[in-house]
Amino acid sequence: MKHSTTQPTRRGRGPARRIGRSLALVLPVVLVLSGTLAVTRVNWSGNPSHSVLTASDLSAPGVPARHRAPQDVLRDQLLTELQEKDPGVALTHLQEAVDDRPSLAGHCASIARTLGRAAVRIYGPARAQSYSRPVCDTSFASGVLAAHS
DSSP: OOOOOSOOOOTTOSHHHHHHHHHHHHHHHHHHHHHHHHHHHSOTTSOTTOSOOOHHHHSOTTOOGGGSOHHHHHHHHHHHHHHHSOHHHHHHHHHHHHHHOGGGHHHHHHHHHHHHHHHHHHHOHHHHHHTOOOSTTTHHHHHHHHHHO
16 A cells, blocks of 8 residues: 655645735734824814814914813923922922812823923933922922933
8 A cells, every 4th residue: 555645735825824914913003003093183172173183283382272281281381480480389389280170180290290301401300309299199200310311
Protein backbone atom coordinates (compact mmCIF):
# COMPACT_ATOMS: atom_id res chain seq x y z
CA MET A 1 0.00 0.00 0.00
CA LYS A 2 1.38 3.36 -1.01
CA HIS A 3 0.75 6.47 1.06
CA SER A 4 0.75 9.96 -0.31
CA THR A 5 3.47 12.19 1.09
CA THR A 6 1.89 15.44 -0.01
CA GLN A 7 -0.12 17.40 2.47
CA PRO A 8 -3.58 18.53 1.45
CA THR A 9 -3.70 22.25 0.80
CA ARG A 10 -5.16 24.39 3.53
CA ARG A 11 -7.80 26.83 2.66
CA GLY A 12 -7.50 30.42 3.81
CA ARG A 13 -3.77 30.89 3.31
CA GLY A 14 -4.25 33.09 0.30
CA PRO A 15 -4.97 36.76 -0.22
CA ALA A 16 -8.36 36.60 1.49
CA ARG A 17 -6.76 35.69 4.80
CA ARG A 18 -4.20 38.49 4.49
CA ILE A 19 -6.97 40.98 3.75
CA GLY A 20 -8.95 39.69 6.74
CA ARG A 21 -5.98 40.12 9.05
CA SER A 22 -5.32 43.61 7.74
CA LEU A 23 -8.93 44.59 8.32
CA ALA A 24 -8.82 43.12 11.83
CA LEU A 25 -5.90 45.41 12.65
CA VAL A 26 -7.02 48.55 10.84
CA LEU A 27 -10.77 48.53 11.54
CA PRO A 28 -10.56 49.17 15.32
CA VAL A 29 -8.22 52.11 14.73
CA VAL A 30 -10.59 53.59 12.17
CA LEU A 31 -13.56 53.14 14.49
CA VAL A 32 -11.79 54.82 17.43
CA LEU A 33 -10.66 57.76 15.31
CA SER A 34 -14.09 58.26 13.76
CA GLY A 35 -15.69 58.10 17.21
CA THR A 36 -13.23 60.67 18.52
CA LEU A 37 -13.95 62.96 15.61
CA ALA A 38 -17.69 62.53 16.13
CA VAL A 39 -17.39 63.55 19.79
CA THR A 40 -15.51 66.72 18.85
CA ARG A 41 -18.32 67.68 16.47
CA VAL A 42 -21.11 67.39 19.07
CA ASN A 43 -22.50 70.61 20.46
CA TRP A 44 -21.54 70.15 24.12
CA SER A 45 -22.04 73.85 24.94
CA GLY A 46 -25.83 73.52 25.15
CA ASN A 47 -26.16 76.63 22.99
CA PRO A 48 -28.07 75.76 19.79
CA SER A 49 -26.67 78.80 17.95
CA HIS A 50 -23.25 77.12 17.85
CA SER A 51 -23.75 73.80 16.13
CA VAL A 52 -20.03 73.06 15.98
CA LEU A 53 -17.70 74.12 18.76
CA THR A 54 -14.07 73.16 18.42
CA ALA A 55 -11.29 73.33 20.97
CA SER A 56 -9.64 76.17 19.07
CA ASP A 57 -12.82 78.23 19.40
CA LEU A 58 -12.62 78.12 23.20
CA SER A 59 -9.13 79.49 23.54
CA ALA A 60 -9.17 81.92 20.65
CA PRO A 61 -8.12 85.39 21.73
CA GLY A 62 -10.70 88.05 21.15
CA VAL A 63 -13.63 85.66 21.59
CA PRO A 64 -16.14 87.31 23.91
CA ALA A 65 -16.41 85.68 27.34
CA ARG A 66 -20.07 84.75 26.80
CA HIS A 67 -19.00 82.38 24.02
CA ARG A 68 -16.41 80.62 26.16
CA ALA A 69 -16.83 77.99 28.83
CA PRO A 70 -16.83 79.30 32.42
CA GLN A 71 -13.76 77.25 33.35
CA ASP A 72 -11.82 78.78 30.45
CA VAL A 73 -12.77 82.28 31.49
CA LEU A 74 -11.80 81.53 35.09
CA ARG A 75 -8.47 79.97 34.05
CA ASP A 76 -7.56 83.04 31.98
CA GLN A 77 -8.52 85.41 34.81
CA LEU A 78 -6.42 83.44 37.29
CA LEU A 79 -3.43 83.34 34.95
CA THR A 80 -3.63 87.12 34.68
CA GLU A 81 -3.77 87.41 38.48
CA LEU A 82 -0.81 85.06 38.80
CA GLN A 83 1.23 87.34 36.54
CA GLU A 84 0.08 90.64 38.05
CA LYS A 85 0.10 89.60 41.72
CA ASP A 86 1.30 86.15 42.78
CA PRO A 87 0.24 82.50 42.68
CA GLY A 88 -1.13 82.67 46.22
CA VAL A 89 -3.77 85.21 45.19
CA ALA A 90 -4.70 83.14 42.13
CA LEU A 91 -5.03 79.96 44.22
CA THR A 92 -7.19 81.72 46.79
CA HIS A 93 -9.50 82.99 44.06
CA LEU A 94 -9.61 79.53 42.47
CA GLN A 95 -10.75 78.01 45.76
CA GLU A 96 -13.35 80.77 46.21
CA ALA A 97 -14.65 80.27 42.66
CA VAL A 98 -15.04 76.52 43.20
CA ASP A 99 -16.77 77.12 46.53
CA ASP A 100 -19.16 79.62 44.91
CA ARG A 101 -19.82 77.51 41.78
CA PRO A 102 -19.55 73.78 42.52
CA SER A 103 -19.93 73.04 38.81
CA LEU A 104 -16.31 74.23 38.43
CA ALA A 105 -15.02 71.55 40.81
CA GLY A 106 -14.46 69.11 37.96
CA HIS A 107 -12.11 71.62 36.31
CA CYS A 108 -10.31 72.71 39.47
CA ALA A 109 -7.43 70.24 39.17
CA SER A 110 -6.62 71.11 35.57
CA ILE A 111 -6.79 74.84 36.29
CA ALA A 112 -4.51 74.44 39.32
CA ARG A 113 -1.99 72.42 37.27
CA THR A 114 -2.03 75.14 34.61
CA LEU A 115 -1.37 77.73 37.31
CA GLY A 116 1.50 75.61 38.64
CA ARG A 117 3.15 75.38 35.22
CA ALA A 118 2.73 79.11 34.66
CA ALA A 119 4.17 79.86 38.10
CA VAL A 120 7.33 77.91 37.24
CA ARG A 121 7.76 79.90 34.03
CA ILE A 122 7.37 83.20 35.88
CA TYR A 123 8.90 82.57 39.32
CA GLY A 124 11.10 79.50 38.85
CA PRO A 125 10.52 76.09 40.44
CA ALA A 126 11.63 76.82 44.02
CA ARG A 127 9.64 80.01 44.44
CA ALA A 128 6.61 78.56 42.62
CA GLN A 129 6.62 75.56 44.98
CA SER A 130 6.60 77.90 47.97
CA TYR A 131 3.08 79.01 46.98
CA SER A 132 1.79 75.43 46.92
CA ARG A 133 -1.23 74.62 49.07
CA PRO A 134 -3.90 71.91 49.05
CA VAL A 135 -6.24 73.53 46.55
CA CYS A 136 -7.86 70.93 44.31
CA ASP A 137 -5.92 67.99 45.77
CA THR A 138 -2.48 69.59 45.42
CA SER A 139 -2.79 69.92 41.65
CA PHE A 140 -0.85 73.17 41.74
CA ALA A 141 2.14 71.28 43.13
CA SER A 142 1.84 68.61 40.44
CA GLY A 143 1.81 71.36 37.80
CA VAL A 144 4.97 72.83 39.31
CA LEU A 145 6.60 69.40 39.29
CA ALA A 146 5.54 68.70 35.69
CA ALA A 147 6.91 72.03 34.47
CA HIS A 148 10.18 71.54 36.37
CA SER A 149 10.79 67.97 35.16
